[in-house]
Amino acid sequence: MKVDGITKPVTLGIIRSDYMLDSEGTVKHLDDMVLWQVELNTIAASFGGVASKMLSLHRHVLRSAGLHHLIDLMPDNNPIAGIADAIICARKLYKNPQALVLLVCHEFERNVFDQNCLHYILQERDVPFVRKTFAELDQQARLDDKRSLYIGQKEVAVVYYRTGYDPQQYDEVAWRVRRILERSLAACCPDIPTQLAGTKKVQQKLTSPDELSSLGLSGTCIARLQQTFTTIHGLDEGEEGDMAVQKALANPDQYVLKPQREGGGNNLYDEDMVRVLTSGRDGERGMDRAAYILMHRFRPPSSRNVVICPGAPCHVQPCVSELGVFGSYVRCGTEMILNNCCGHLLRSKSLALKDGGVMAGNAALNNPCLVPMSAQPLLKL
Numbered sequence: 001m002k003v004d005g006i007t008k009p010v011t012l013g014i015i016r017s018d019y020m021l022d023s024e025g026t027v028k029h030l031d032d033m034v035l036w037q038v039e040l041n042t043i044a045a046s047f048g049g050v051a052s053k054m055l056s057l058h059r060h061v062l063r064s065a066g067l068h069h070l071i072d073l074m075p076d077n078n079p080i081a082g083i084a085d086a087i088i089c090a091r092k093l094y095k096n097p098q099a100l101v102l103l104v105c106h107e108f109e110r111n112v113f114d115q116n117c118l119h120y121i122l123q124e125r126d127v128p129f130v131r132k133t134f135a136e137l138d139q140q141a142r143l144d145d146k147r148s149l150y151i152g153q154k155e156v157a158v159v160y161y162r163t164g165y166d167p168q169q170y171d172e173v174a175w176r177v178r179r180i181l182e183r184s185l186a187a188c189c190p191d192i193p194t195q196l197a198g199t200k201k202v203q204q205k206l207t208s209p210d211e212l213s214s215l216g217l218s219g220t221c222i223a224r225l226q227q228t229f230t231t232i233h234g235l236d237e238g239e240e241g242d243m244a245v246q247k248a249l250a251n252p253d254q255y256v257l258k259p260q261r262e263g264g265g266n267n268l269y270d271e272d273m274v275r276v277l278t279s280g281r282d283g284e285r286g287m288d289r290a291a292y293i294l295m296h297r298f299r300p301p302s303s304r305n306v307v308i309c310p311g312a313p314c315h316v317q318p319c320v321s322e323l324g325v326f327g328s329y330v331r332c333g334t335e336m337i338l339n340n341c342c343g344h345l346l347r348s349k350s351l352a353l354k355d356g357g358v359m360a361g362n363a364a365l366n367n368p369c370l371v372p373m374s375a376q377p378l379l380k381l
């Protein structure tokens with residue numbers, strides 16, 4: 001896709017697709033449960049770095065607790081290696097072999113340790129790397145007459161956004177910088193079309209088989225996707241939107257109301273959802289119904305677990321989990337150069353909490369144990 005008359009020579013995507021089991025709240029046989037997609041993250045999909053460290057931490061904990069039989073049941077996981085490979089591949093395809101990788105970060109970055117995991121791999125592989133905020137880039141980034149991107153004297157091959165997913169992150173400066181980066185020849189992860197593809201509105205549209213078919217997907221492929229795409233209603237003004245609102249008001253506990261936001265902590269449930277849908281107001285602002293989607297609410301099976309948080313007492317409690325799967329791709333025009341599944345992220349939270357999100361303070365990083373059905377007794381710790 002051309003943005004402002006420019007086609008990027010290289011496209012880089014780093015994504016994470018998140019899933020939850022739905023068991024209507026009861027523990028069932030795995031075959032009776034469905035793994036539904038919660039959302040697709042196409043910008044700043046985080047925790048690939050820290051998730052890669054969690055495995056050795058949990059193996060250490062299990063060893064210390066004498067639970068050796070569980071150690072090998074945790075599958076290997078190193079998503080940051082695949083993420084770094086994709087970034088390095090995109091940089092190699094860029095015209096200047098000396099060019100930098102630029103990570104665009106928040107001004108007050110809380111997730112720096114996750115980003116450092118990437119930095120260390122790039123450093124080991126002699127890939128020059130810089131982290132800059134929008135404000136710093138406003139002072140330092142420029143395009144030459146061929147639209148090559150420079151920070152000072154250094155050319156940039158890859159722009160990797162770890163900010164820029166929330167409207168609050170965009171002031172006049174950020175918009176100005178985003179425009180420069182997007183118009184440059186550097187591979188932007190994500191570019192604007194890819195970022196938009198990760199919106200909840202697009203996720204809702206893709207639950208329609210007609211939309212999937214218009215993308216040229218085969219019937220078999222559509223049927224497979226529909227096995228993970230749950231019911232999502234649009235709330236645009238009109239008859240369909242009105243019907244969706246009626247369904248939500250009749251059974252609020254069966255739905256989640258989601259605004260077009262990323263980063264966790266934005267969804268509305270139960271009485272909050274009803275309040276917004278009935279008053280037509282979202283806090284101080286008038287509610288723009290079309291800016292929300294209404295999603296079937298999953299009831300994942302719970303298991304006993306301990307969430308370790310600074311400053312909070314540890315106790316065993318029922319927890320539910322969400323599985324994220326990392327993917328990366330590099331494309332030159334229509335030619336796919338690399339397309340990999342890089343690893344996973346398991347996040348668990350107390351059953352008592354509705355919304356998830358590690359940075360939002362709700363969920364904690366975890367690891368799955370893959371237990372054959374025949375070995376169920378092993379699960380008894």
Ligand code: ADP
Pocket residue numbers: 018038039256258261262263264265266267295296297298299322354355356357
């Ligand atoms: P965000 O882009 O803000 O991360 P998500 O769609 O991932 O938005 O929702 C945030 C969290 O809310 C998820 O991590 C999950 O814990 C919970 N959640 C989202 N969708 C559902 C759903 N359909 N059913 C139950 N919980 C959900």
Ligand code: MG
Pocket residue numbers: 018039263264
């Ligand atoms: Mg999410």
